[in-house]
Structures are given as C-alpha cells and as structure tokens.
Amino acid sequence: MKLKDFFEIGDAECIEPSVFDHIDEYYNTLVLAVNAGEARLLVDENEMPLAVAWNSDGNWSISSYLYRNITYDIIGKFEGCTGEIFQEKRDDYESALREYYCGKITDEYPEVGEDNREGRHEMILDLFKDTVGVSDGKSAIDFCCGSGVASKALFSAGYLPLSMDNDPYLISVGLHKGRLDPKRTLCIDASFSSYFCPKSDLGTGLMLGDISGFNSDLWQGIVAQMLMLTGKTLITVATEKESLLIRKWCENAGRTPEIFENENDPIYDRWVCLC
Structure with missing residues (x-):
C-alpha cells in the first residue's frame, strides 16, 4: 500500500x-x-x-x-x-x-554506478555463517549499510534486516541494484537509531570507519546504539587499532567481545568483533 x-x-x-x-x-x-x-x-x-x-x-x-x-x-x-x-x-x-x-x-538519484566488487557478497555470507550462523527469520539491523551488500547477505542467511545509512546516494545504489528493500530501509544518522529501530536479535556494522582520534566520539556513539539495540553484534573494521577501540567500547557496555583477524577478506572486513 x-x-x-x-x-x-x-x-x-x-x-x-x-x-x-x-x-x-x-x-x-x-x-x-x-x-x-x-x-x-x-x-x-x-x-x-x-x-x-x-x-x-x-x-x-x-x-x-x-x-x-x-x-x-x-x-x-x-x-x-x-x-x-x-x-x-x-x-x-x-x-x-x-x-x-x-x-x-x-x-x-535515478542513475547510479556500482560500488560492489565481485565476490564480496559471498565473502560476507561466509563470514555470517562462520560467526552468527544462519537464521530462520530472526530480526537484524544493518547499521551503516552503504549500498546494501551486507543487508543482502543477511537476507541470504535467513535474517530479516532493517537497513540504515546516512548517505542517500549509496542507499539509492542499493535500491536500484535490488540489494535493499525499500520497505525496510532508512536514510538516517545511525547515532539516532533508537528513535527508528526496535530491538533486534542481531546487529551488523561492516567496514565501520575510518575511526580516528578526531571522530572516535561519533563512532563510539554509533557502536553504543548498536549494542543497546541488538542481542548479538558483529562489527568489522580495517585495522587492528580500530578493533581495539571497538573492544574497549564493547567491554564498557558490559559485553565480552571476541576479536579476530579475517584472513578471507583482508581488504574490507579484515578485523572482526563479535559480541
């Protein structure tokens, strides 16, 4: 309707x-x-x-x-x-x-390019299977979803994702390419996720960052929203230094994070935090 x-x-x-x-x-x-x-x-x-x-x-x-x-x-x-x-x-x-x-x-944005590289969907799907497993319709929130590559992989793994990003162009790419569901996609600042999203079984934030000294407060706020809204949380970053910041924020929120290096995708999702 x-x-x-x-x-x-x-x-x-x-x-x-x-x-x-x-x-x-x-x-x-x-x-x-x-x-x-x-x-x-x-x-x-x-x-x-x-x-x-x-x-x-x-x-x-x-x-x-x-x-x-x-x-x-x-x-x-x-x-x-x-x-x-x-x-x-x-x-x-x-x-x-x-x-x-x-x-x-x-x-x-009626005309868009493609920002996804070949094989990334399969890499993310394998990561999900190895960490959070497949589902039979559990709820998920894909924070900072970009053009929806992770959202599509979540759906392929049996989850029902609600996707968000603050970049309308990237969202348009995901919508045009069929990776994002318009009925379950929001163009919002993830720092305000709790206004728009119910609590969910799983939260994902793939390739967060770059996280540096001048913007770490912003990312800490986004991670806090992720941890507050989701029962299990999966975050990936590019560097070990960033992963240690994520670990600290998760521990401060009462979570027990597991940090490991993802050898299958050293470019996008090299360091993984699961908690």
Whole structure:
C-alpha cells in the first residue's frame, strides 16, 4: 500500500522532507500552520495515532507520529476539521512510510554506478555463517549499510534486516541494484537509531570507519546504539587499532567481545568483533 491508500485519498506529500526529520518537533509547528478544513486520522491496532492527512484547498499533506508524539494541539486541530478515522496495523504503515522516502531517494538519484566488487557478497555470507550462523527469520539491523551488500547477505542467511545509512546516494545504489528493500530501509544518522529501530536479535556494522582520534566520539556513539539495540553484534573494521577501540567500547557496555583477524577478506572486513 502507498501512504495515500491508508487514508483513501489522492496524491499526497509528507510534511517532513525526510524520514530523519520525523523526530524533529519543529514539524508539529508546521502542522498547526496548515490551513485545512478536512482531515483524516489514522490509528493503529491499539488505537494510537499514527498519522493525519490534511486537505488544504484540495492538496493533501500527511504528518506522521511514529517517531515523535502527536500533541494535544494537533488532536484539537483534527477535531476542528471535517474528518474521518481509519485504522491499520502500525507495521504496515511504517513499511509504507519507509518506502515513500526511499522512492524520494531513487527519484533524486535515478542513475547510479556500482560500488560492489565481485565476490564480496559471498565473502560476507561466509563470514555470517562462520560467526552468527544462519537464521530462520530472526530480526537484524544493518547499521551503516552503504549500498546494501551486507543487508543482502543477511537476507541470504535467513535474517530479516532493517537497513540504515546516512548517505542517500549509496542507499539509492542499493535500491536500484535490488540489494535493499525499500520497505525496510532508512536514510538516517545511525547515532539516532533508537528513535527508528526496535530491538533486534542481531546487529551488523561492516567496514565501520575510518575511526580516528578526531571522530572516535561519533563512532563510539554509533557502536553504543548498536549494542543497546541488538542481542548479538558483529562489527568489522580495517585495522587492528580500530578493533581495539571497538573492544574497549564493547567491554564498557558490559559485553565480552571476541576479536579476530579475517584472513578471507583482508581488504574490507579484515578485523572482526563479535559480541
């Protein structure tokens, strides 16, 4: 389903320009400024608000409340409009919302190259089989997914990955090449993962870095999010020095990491941290 189908309306645009903007309370202010005489409220299976579609002079716009709370002022604005209430499953709407923004990204980058080298998918799949094993549908989060090479390998290993990266071009590559699922892909800063992602069985972050003195705080924050959200975590980096930093951060979080050198792929995933 497309977003508009949940409200039984024609073409509609989201008020928030990107999915990452959904955590910004500023957009509640924009909603209150919309001149709408008609509105449609969407609630989930527990009757919690998911989104509101606003009709302003025949133009529909949608504001969503998956990642920030709806306010009493916005509810009051809806009640002041001619309106209807619809109900759908939260997961279905969230998938459609991700797909909407992935469509924006592929529209912005309609022509892409290929950043994957031959054989890398098989190398990553072998790494997964040797470390975290195959699955029968367990949940996973692929942090800093790039163009989705690891996400595709996770799927091949039987996991159901939710993928994220902050580079829209790389995401577009993954979407165009079929490695990323638009219903399960987010263009966000991984430092804010907990706003967008439920806890999962497995977390992966392949080829993190470069991690250096001036940006180590940034990467430490991302690793902290990974450890908080995932039961088992697999991280790869290029250098032993980086792996020792990862070890320290994992130990500080109460994990017991296993660090080893991956002889099968000395270029991309040379040092592996499993915890």
